[in-house]
Amino acid sequence: MHAEIAGAGFAGLVAAIALRQRGWTARVHEIDTELRAFGAGIFIWDNGLRVLQAIGAYDAVADGAYAAPGYRTERNGVCMSFGKVNSEGHFRLLTMSRQHLYSAILAAARRAGVELETNSGAIGATPDGVLHLADGRRLQADLVIGADGVRSAVRESLALPGARKKYIDGIIRVLVPRGPLVGGRWDEVIDFWAFAPRTLRILYTPCGTDSLYMAMMAPVADAAASAIPVDPDVWASCFPDLRPALEAIGTKGRYDVYETTRLERWSAGRVAIVGDSAHAMPPTLAQGAGCAMMNALGLAVAVEGVSRNDLPAALAAWEARERPLTDHTQSSAAHLAATRALAEGMPWDSDVFRAVRHVPTGT
Ligand code: FAD
Ligand code: 5PR
Structure with a gap:
């Protein structure tokens, strides 16, 4: 056949x-x-x-x-949930x-x-x-x-x-070097949400010892945050800890709609x-x-x-x-x-x- x-x-x-x-x-x-x-x-x-x-x-x-050892959700800097992954009794998840x-x-x-x-x-x-x-x-x-x-x-x-x-919401996805974001919580998947000073989200995902995947979501109406190349200042206003990764993006990145x-x-x-x-x-x-x-x-x-x-x-x-x-x-x-x-x-x-x-x- x-x-x-x-x-x-x-x-x-x-x-x-x-x-x-x-x-x-x-x-x-x-x-x-x-x-x-x-x-x-x-x-x-x-x-x-x-x-x-x-x-x-x-x-x-x-x-x-x-x-990753865990998957965390943070909203305006507050941990909303944490799930263990990849250990006995928990889901396996490879990134x-x-x-x-x-x-x-x-x-x-x-x-x-x-x-x-x-x-x-x-x-x-x-x-x-x-x-x-x-x-x-x-x-x-x-x-x-x-x-x-x-x-x-x-x-x-x-x-x-x-x-x-x-769908109307778009998303920018990039791979960058992890740089200084290693060790402790930086080894987890972190879903960062911010509703102030603007509504933005970054799904932070280590993909290896030196590789980081970021899925960056902004409302379509927010032209400055939806733009490519990514403006690190716009995103760092919500996620200051991620500045090194944001600055590593340069002209990379694709904007896609679901x-x-x-x-x-x-x-x-x-x-x-x-x-x-x-x-x-x-x-x-x-x-x-x-x-x-x-x-x-x-x-x-x-x-x-x-x-x-x-x-x-x-x-x-x-x-x-x-x-x-x-x-x-x-x-x-x-x-x-x-x-x-x-x-x-x-x-x-x-x-x-x-x-x-x-x-x-x-x-
Ligand atoms: P595709 O990957 O689209 O492959 C289709 C192939 O067909 C391509 O190679 C294309 O070039 C080829 N092709 C197209 N037209 C023709 C043609 N006429 N003749 C011959 N070849 C053709 N899924 C997950 O499981 N985990 C995730 O973390 C995840 N994250 C995602 C994040 C985003 C932002 C998006 C948009 C999707 C994500 N997905 C994720 C979904 C995942 O990417 C898709 O479901 C998956 O790629 C589907 O595989 P596919 O083979 O059906 O289609
Ligand atoms: N999970 C994954 C992802 O890539 C996205 C979302 C959730 C792995 C978007 O890229 O919520 O949109 C999401």
Whole structure:
């Protein structure tokens, strides 16, 4: 059995590896000229780490990722909540640069014998299992996977009913050297919120011995705080302790807006849609990539040993099994984004953490 996959992101690569592990051949088409990850840092919780273990990428990810001892929320300088992580009886949470995670998964894909084509953009697919590429090729497969991200061409071509939403708050993400911010509380993840002298937030995340990920949020109406290059004085007015890191940003940084997608169905015939193309969510729970990887692995498990004729039914069974958790996580993440409830601290003990506690299919 053979799969043609659009998109060499986290979802596309994990699906391809997991299919290879089950005796399939898999080819991944990436529109970009290079295989690389965009963005700054990323959080991977227990559930995602289990998937990385299952695809043979865990050791390479753990080697060079950061395991914080705790996760603190501070509001106007006051500690609102503290959660231990990475110790016995607590959730595992690794933080790292996106490129680090991507390189480890890419290496696992190469070892597994996944075929990778760059400069190969998909323009659509048909339910009978044909992937259409921008260069005119029409590739027939037993399974086509649309893992081509939030603006998925494969999803759009199938005209699956669904809804997309763009949020109005933007976020600047950067990676900088940690400099003097090491030791004691500086080794923790700290979610800094300030409501005076203006409303700003910095999610401070060590990503290694000398790497720091900062996700910086400002209301869109605050033009000075939303500007790139970042003005260190504007941000240091709320977070004076972070001045060394703010001054290290220079001209770096990207400004992004959250986007979400929700589909009525995750498949049409022999075409499955997975990852952000099917279920993008706000990053508040840091579960977008976690859910993408869980569902990609679950997809490969669902089609293992299935005959060509039974494939569409296997995709429906995959969705029935995996979707409730993803829908729940997406709704929880959207609620947190809309209410700014994270300023009160992480809801550690609540059902909002169901995905983290979940043992993914195939692990
Ligand atoms: P993508 O990573 O978008 O990959 C899609 C791939 O397809 C790309 O390589 C793209 O170039 C390629 N492509 C696009 N169009 C085509 C085409 N037509 N043909 C071929 N290839 C194509 N998640 C977490 O788990 N933890 C976090 O800490 C976290 N933080 C986040 C912070 C922010 C600010 C945001 C916005 C998101 C965050 N996420 C996080 C979510 C996470 O980034 C996504 O859920 C994840 O990248 C989805 O993976 P994917 O493979 O589905 O899509
Ligand atoms: N968590 C993470 C994150 O990157 C963001 C948020 C929460 C890991 C934003 O980048 O609340 O928006 C958030």
